[in-house]
Amino acid sequence: MKIAVLKERQDGETRVAATPETVKKFKALGCDVCVETGAGITASFTDAQYEEAGAQIAHSASDACQNAELILKVRKPDAGELSNFANGAKLAAILAPHADKDSLSAYASAGVDAFAMDLMPRITRAQSMDVLSSQSNLAGYKAVVDAAGAFGKALPMMMTAAGTVSPAKVFVMGAGVAGLQAIATARRLGGVVTATDVRYAAKEQVESLGAKFVVVDEEAMKESETEGGYAKEMSKDFQERQAEFVAKHIAKQDIVITTALIPGRPAPLLVNADMVASMKPGSILVDLAVEQGGNVEGSIPGETVDKNGVKIIGHRNVPGRLPTDASALYAKNLLNFVTLLTDKETGKLAIDWDDDIVKGVALTRDGQIIHPNFAEAPPAP
Amino acid sequence: MKIAVLKERQDGETRVAATPETVKKFKALGCDVCVETGAGITASFTDAQYEEAGAQIAHSASDACQNAELILKVRKPDAGELSNFANGAKLAAILAPHADKDSLSAYASAGVDAFAMDLMPRITRAQSMDVLSSQSNLAGYKAVVDAAGAFGKALPMMMTAAGTVSPAKVFVMGAGVAGLQAIATARRLGGVVTATDVRYAAKEQVESLGAKFVVVDEEAMKESETEGGYAKEMSKDFQERQAEFVAKHIAKQDIVITTALIPGRPAPLLVNADMVASMKPGSILVDLAVEQGGNVEGSIPGETVDKNGVKIIGHRNVPGRLPTDASALYAKNLLNFVTLLTDKETGKLAIDWDDDIVKGVALTRDGQIIHPNFAEAPPAP
Numbered sequence: 068m069k070i071a072v073l074k075e076r077q078d079g080e081t082r083v084a085a086t087p088e089t090v091k092k093f094k095a096l097g098c099d100v101c102v103e104t105g106a107g108i109t110a111s112f113t114d115a116q117y118e119e120a121g122a123q124i125a126h127s128a129s130d131a132c133q134n135a136e137l138i139l140k141v142r143k144p145d146a147g148e149l150s151n152f153a154n155g156a157k158l159a160a161i162l163a164p165h166a167d168k169d170s171l172s173a174y175a176s177a178g179v180d181a182f183a184m185d186l187m188p189r190i191t192r193a194q195s196m197d198v199l200s201s202q203s204n205l206a207g208y209k210a211v212v213d214a215a216g217a218f219g220k221a222l223p224m225m226m227t228a229a230g231t232v233s234p235a236k237v238f239v240m241g242a243g244v245a246g247l248q249a250i251a252t253a254r255r256l257g258g259v260v261t262a263t264d265v266r267y268a269a270k271e272q273v274e275s276l277g278a279k280f281v282v283v284d285e286e287a288m289k290e291s292e293t294e295g296g297y298a299k300e301m302s303k304d305f306q307e308r309q310a311e312f313v314a315k316h317i318a319k320q321d322i323v324i325t326t327a328l329i330p331g332r333p334a335p336l337l338v339n340a341d342m343v344a345s346m347k348p349g350s351i352l353v354d355l356a357v358e359q360g361g362n363v364e365g366s367i368p369g370e371t372v373d374k375n376g377v378k379i380i381g382h383r384n385v386p387g388r389l390p391t392d393a394s395a396l397y398a399k400n401l402l403n404f405v406t407l408l409t410d411k412e413t414g415k416l417a418i419d420w421d422d423d424i425v426k427g428v429a430l431t432r433d434g435q436i437i438h439p440n441f442a443e444a445p446p447a448p
Numbered sequence: 449m450k451i452a453v454l455k456e457r458q459d460g461e462t463r464v465a466a467t468p469e470t471v472k473k474f475k476a477l478g479c480d481v482c483v484e485t486g487a488g489i490t491a492s493f494t495d496a497q498y499e500e501a502g503a504q505i506a507h508s509a510s511d512a513c514q515n516a517e518l519i520l521k522v523r524k525p526d527a528g529e530l531s532n533f534a535n536g537a538k539l540a541a542i543l544a545p546h547a548d549k550d551s552l553s554a555y556a557s558a559g560v561d562a563f564a565m566d567l568m569p570r571i572t573r574a575q576s577m578d579v580l581s582s583q584s585n586l587a588g589y590k591a592v593v594d595a596a597g598a599f600g601k602a603l604p605m606m607m608t609a610a611g612t613v614s615p616a617k618v619f620v621m622g623a624g625v626a627g628l629q630a631i632a633t634a635r636r637l638g639g640v641v642t643a644t645d646v647r648y649a650a651k652e653q654v655e656s657l658g659a660k661f662v663v664v665d666e667e668a669m670k671e672s673e674t675e676g677g678y679a680k681e682m683s684k685d686f687q688e689r690q691a692e693f694v695a696k697h698i699a700k701q702d703i704v705i706t707t708a709l710i711p712g713r714p715a716p717l718l719v720n721a722d723m724v725a726s727m728k729p730g731s732i733l734v735d736l737a738v739e740q741g742g743n744v745e746g747s748i749p750g751e752t753v754d755k756n757g758v759k760i761i762g763h764r765n766v767p768g769r770l771p772t773d774a775s776a777l778y779a780k781n782l783l784n785f786v787t788l789l790t791d792k793e794t795g796k797l798a799i800d801w802d803d804d805i806v807k808g809v810a811l812t813r814d815g816q817i818i819h820p821n822f823a824e825a826p827p828a829p
Contacts, residue, residue, distance in 0.1 A: 081600075111600055111730030111757055194609035201610045208602050216597045219462075219492050219772035221589050223636065225629075228575035229582045229780040232773050248606075255604065255636050349492030349772055376492055391600035391730055392613050399610040 068415050069099045070405070071135035073128050074106040077142045079369075079383055081109040081390035082397060084139035084160070087120035089398040094121040096406065097414020103131040110390035132156070136416060137408075139401055141394075143170055154178035157408075157416065159401055161185045161198060164430055164441060165331040171441055174431040181430045184400065186438075188427035195403040196424070199330075200244050201396035202386035207248030207326065209385050210353045211237075214322045215256060217371065217378055219349050223257025234259050236319060239278070240337050240362065241326035242269035245355055249324045250276045258322070263313060265301075267292040283312035318345035324353045325362035333360035340364045340374075348376025357381035404428075449796050450480045451786070452516035454509050455487040458523045460750075460764055462490040462771035463778060465520035465541065468501035470779040475502040477787065478795020484512040491771035513537070517797060518789075520782055522775075524551055535559035538789075538797065540782055542566045542579060545811055545822060546712040552822050555812040562811045565781065567819075569808035576784040577805070580711075581625045582777035583767035588629030588707065590766050591734045592618070595703045596637060598752065598759055600730050604638025615640050617700060620659070621718050621743065622707035623650035626736055630705045631657045639703070644694060646682075648673040664693035699726035705734045706743035714741035721745045721755075729757025738762035785809075 070093055072085040083106050085093070090100045100122040104114055114124045125131035132138060132151040140160035144152070152158065155178055162183035164171055174181040184198045194200070215222055218235065225232040237253040239246050242264040250273060253260045260278035262269075267288045270280040282288050287305050301309070317323060317338060323346075325337050334356035343352065343365060354366040365372055366381040373379075386393040407424060410417035419425060420432070430438045451474055453466040464487050466474070471481045481503040485495055495505045506512035513519060513532040521541035525533070533539065536559055543564035545552055555562040565579045575581070596603055599616065606613040618634040620627050623645040631654060634641045641659035643650075648669045651661040663669050668686050682690070698704060698719060704727075706718050715737035724733065724746060735747040746753055747762040754760075767774040788805060791798035800806060801813070811819045 108757075111728070113729060113757075195611075197609060201608055204606065204608055205602060208604075208606075212593070212596045215593045219770055221586060221770060221773050223589075223633075225585065225589075227582055227585055227777060228578060229777045229784070230576075232776070252604075252637075255638060256633075257636060347492070348494060376489075376494075389600055389602060392602050395613070396608060396610045403610070 068097075068137060068409070069101060069135045070137045070139060071125075071131040072100065072102045072106055072122075072139050073131060073144075073148065074103045075109075075141050076145060076148065079387065080142055081384075081387045082141045082394045083107045083110045083112060083390075084141050084394075084398060084401055085117075085122075086110075086112055086395050086398045087116040087122075088395070089402045090117055090120040090122045092402050093405070096409055096411070098137075098405075098409070099123070101125050101131045101135065103128050107394070110394040112391075112394070137405065139405075141397065143167070146173070149173060149177050149179065152177060152179050156180070157418075158182065159184055159404060162430065164438070168441065171430050171436050171438075175434050175436050178434050180432050182404070182425075182428045183430055183438075184404065184428060186428045186430075187400075187404075188423060190423065193424050193427070196400045196407075198397055198400045201400055202393060203243065203245040203326075204248045205389045205393050205396070206355055206385040207245035207250075207324075208252045209388050210245070210249050210324045210326075210355055211252040211256065211322075213380055213382060213385075213388075214324065214351045214353050217380060218322060218351050220321070221257075222253070235321040236261075237322045237324070238262065238281070238316060238320045239324045239326065240264075240313075241328075242266075242273050243326060243328075246324075246326040247272060247276065249326065250278045253322070253324075254278060261316065261320075281313065281316055283309045314342050314345070317342045320346065320350065322351045322353070323363075324355065326355045327362050328356050328359055334362050336364060337362040338364065343374050343377055343379065346377045350377045352377065352379045354379060354381050355385060358383055449478075449518060449790070450482060450516045451518045451520060452506075452512040453481065453483045453487055453503075453520050454512060454525075454529065455484045456522050457526060457529065460768065461523055462765075462768045463522045463775045464488045464491045464493060464771075465522050465775075465779060465782055466498075466503075467491075467493055467776050467779045468497040468503075469776070470783045471498055471501040471503045473783050474786070477790055477792070479518075479786075479790070480504070482506050482512045482516065484509050488775070491775040493772075493775070518786065520786075522778065524548070527554070530554060530558050530560065533558060533560050536561070538799075539563065540565055540785060543811065545819070549822065552811050552817045552819075556815050556817050559815050561813050563785070563806075563809045564811055564819075565785065565809060567809045567811075568781075568785075569804060571804065574805050574808070577781045577788075579778055579781045582781055583774060584624065584626040584707075585629045586770045586774050586777070587736055587766040588626035588631075588705075589633045590769050591626070591630050591705045591707075591736055592633040592637065592703075594761055594763065594766075594769075595634075595705065595732045595734050598761060599703060599732050601702070602638075603634065616702040617642075618703045618705070619643065619662070619697060619701045620705045620707065621645075621694075622709075623647075623654050624707060624709075627705075627707040628653060628657065630707065631659045634703070634705075635659060642697065642701075662694065662697055664690045695723050695726070698723045701727065701731065703732045703734070704744075705736065707736045708743050709737050709740055715743050717745060718743040719745065724755050724758055724760065727758045731758045733758065733760045735760060735762050736766060739764055 224234040237258040239262040354363040605615040618639040620643040
């Protein structure tokens with residue numbers, strides 16, 4: 068089987084879908100790998116390193132795609148790239164199908180079987196292929212590094228002959244994968260860290276990282292959690308009291324990092340303009356949800372907004388700001404997924420279309436849209 | 449006594465010589481403080497905060513200087529500013545007299561008694577006034593934050609479902625105040641840290657921060673140290689072996705931070721172009737000595753230079769990249785110094801010109817250059 072690894076063409080995309088390390092592993096699996104020249108350069112991987120690992124270097128995307136049965140990318144291909152793919156080729160990438168449903172018809176028309184890595188089911192067996200987790204983890208780290216870079220003070224307490232520098236107060240909103248890594252990183256740097264989440268179950272994780280969980284009425288939240296395993300929606304009264312409590316808390320923070328995302332839907336607004344205005348000049352907000360509409364009122368994708376001395380940082384593609392590590396982990400996610408699709412004896416594709424993982428990510432097959440969330444008619448029997 | 453605090457005019461200077469906190473302390477000392485409007489804005493201190501602390505706000509530098517007996521600044525005044533100072537006024541700032549000897553004649557001609565805070569003697573009693581220490585400490589922290597910001601990987605080891613991200617290797621050259629804080633910060637962020645210094649005595653400090661001291665021949669270095677308390681110059685043979693050892697070490701590093709400064713002289717070259725070329729693409733060098741000629745061959749003040757994927761970061765005024773904390777500590781250094789110059793009963797200046805601290809920093813007095821390192825003729829008896 069020939070695997071093609073293409074250079075990313077989307078503006079600001081610094082990552083690459085394979086690393087010299089995963090190329091070696093693909094070779095050991097019995098695959099041939101062809102990397103488009105310069106594909107790894109923004110992630111600090113050179114053509115020479117790929118060649119040393121056993122890859123061929125192709126001088127264009129169309130050369131790389133020639134006879135390729137599997138194409139690996141970070142972002143979805145544009146029309147020009149897609150025209151290079153052979154009929155029947157497989158594609159694995161972060162395809163964001165919710166944001167662009169027309170792209171599915173394009174894959175189907177081109178006869179490309181497309182796998183959306185971002186739809187990976189959150190089951191134990193698929194953890195090693197979970198690109199949202201691997202990338203969110205790095206985004207959580209980088210959010211704190213970006214905040215520390217923009218902040219006019221140091222994060223740790225420093226005791227000097229001239230006096231003591233007090234530690235920064237860091238508040239992390241949303242304690243998922245990104246939030247927990249942000250908490251861990253801010254703690255490493257010596258910040259005094261608090262965090263919140265709509266799930267009471269997050270409290271223990273937050274506390275295990277040395278941060279304080281911020282909740283107005285712990286008993287009420289606890290009760291809601293224990294009735295049957297799932298959290299029921301909190302009462303309107305609780306929500307209002309919690310919002311007021313959080314608003315007061317934000318006014319005292321130096322750094323606020325928001326990480327609340329709902330897959331396939333706009334991000335919830337967590338910090339409104341009044342809360343931003345309540346913060347001291349020099350304070351920093353980092354909105355990790357800025358590309359999904361934002362958790363912070365006034366955040367703008369790709370910009371740092373200044374509101375009376377309070378900075379709202381809204382970087383796009385935060386994992387791509389750590390291109391080497393983000394590529395390394397994404398490439399391993401892909402390697403694990405491709406290994407699942409491959410017969411270990413022959414090194415050829417042997418896809419079990421009934422596997423829950425494959426069913427979760429497969430968008431198109433043999434010219435048809437087959438994913439249950441996107442198929443207009445049920446697929447042919 | 450009236451104290452004037454001026455807005456800095458030098459390009460890229462973000463710091464300010466007083467904070468609302470030190471204004472309060474000056475008021476308690478019995479001084480009046482007048483702050484030029486906007487003086488604190490780049491350090492996130494507003495006019496309103498200074499007013500609340502008891503300062504008057506002046507609408508121009510000349511208004512602020514009117515009848516001021518003491519002028520506080522970060523950088524030396526330009527000719528325009530100096531013309532506002534009253535004859536007999538005192539000035540305290542970072543005056544860098546070695547770099548601009550003509551400025552001393554200007555202070556003398558203007559009848560300004562100038563104190564160079566950067567000449568503060570390194571004696572115990574003056575530690576709380578030591579601006580080089582307070583600013584270097586912050587520079588060491590910021591060097592690591594800048595490196596982490598430019599580095600395409602995370603610093604800490606991360607164990608994820610997709611695989612382990614290995615920790616960054618960080619090498620700190622020079623274990624003075626800046627170097628030790630860089631070591632501490634890189635360790636906080638989870639880096640694997642090594643360090644070196646020409647003084648064997650630094651080994652214990654480096655190790656107490658959890659880093660490894662890099663030396664080719666520990667016995668030879670140890671012996672040189674113990675003979676009489678002062679380190680004698682190491683043999684040519686030792687120096688060559690150490691240089692070769694360090695060169696091999698650098699080739700394996702992800703991040704190198706250089707901090708070697710010799711007051712009043714050009715910085716020593718520690719990393720030559722061959723060593724830079726030996727590093728992996730994506731590696732980072734931060735040259736904290738770039739404004740004094742640089743420790744790294746090819747570093748340029750105010751620029752980040754890319755050498756085949758290796759970045760050499762050469763920010764000017766690194767403490768000024770943490771303007772709030774850098775101002776806070778510098779302002780405390782000044783407060784402690786001014787307190788020494790002030791009669792606690794009357795709140796008036798009462799300078800003991802025979803005090804070692806005053807003798808160490810005083811450049812001019814009564815129209816004459818009096819500092820022994822700069823006076824052309826001995827001062828009048």
